[in-house]
Amino acid sequence: MNLSSGDGGEGERIELNMTSMIDCVFLLLIFFVMTMKFPKVEGRLPAHLPRQGRASSTKKEKTEEIVIGLEYPNKALIILVNGANIGGRMDALRTKLFLLRRQIPDAKVTIDGAPDVPYEYIVRTLNACAKFGFKKVQFAEPREQV
Numbered sequence: 001m002n003l004s005s006g007d008g009g010e011g012e013r014i015e016l017n018m019t020s021m022i023d024c025v026f027l028l029l030i031f032f033v034m035t036m037k038f039p040k041v042e043g044r045l046p047a048h049l050p051r052q053g054r055a056s057s058t059k060k061e062k063t064e065e066i067v068i069g070l071e072y073p074n075k076a077l078i079i080l081v082n083g084a085n086i087g088g089r090m091d092a093l094r095t096k097l098f099l100l101r102r103q104i105p106d107a108k109v110t111i112d113g114a115p116d117v118p119y120e121y122i123v124r125t126l127n128a129c130a131k132f133g134f135k136k137v138q139f140a141e142p143r144e145q146v
Contacts, residue, residue, distance in 0.1 A: 064104050067140075068093070068129075070113040070121055077121055090121075094128050101132045112140035 069080035077088040081100075086092045100107065109129050113122050129137045 065108045067110045070117045072114055072117040090124050097128055097132045108136040109134045110138050110140050
């Protein structure tokens, strides 16, 4: 690069210090490499959706089944485990699943949610089943909305 000074002298060259520029480039490179975050891979949902028009009760399995019903009348959650009302709190469901897992370790779990139940409660129920190690989790066929 040929730059002249202000006094009119020609032939004087001003050199750029490349060492400082290379240091800055390496510092930026190190900064971006150290602050880079890789996206987390989404987990698998260990659940099976029923096929439309196929009766799920045509084939009897030897494992026992736990049916978790979720109702949402008047915007209040009601949790039913095998038809018994255990209230509307998710910690009560977790306690019940913990006890059932000890009694029936190889049980098949069916989550039966009403159409108006928010998905948050469906996902929390699925997470509770996964937490206690239930491997066979499925969803009930969708109900008709009244």
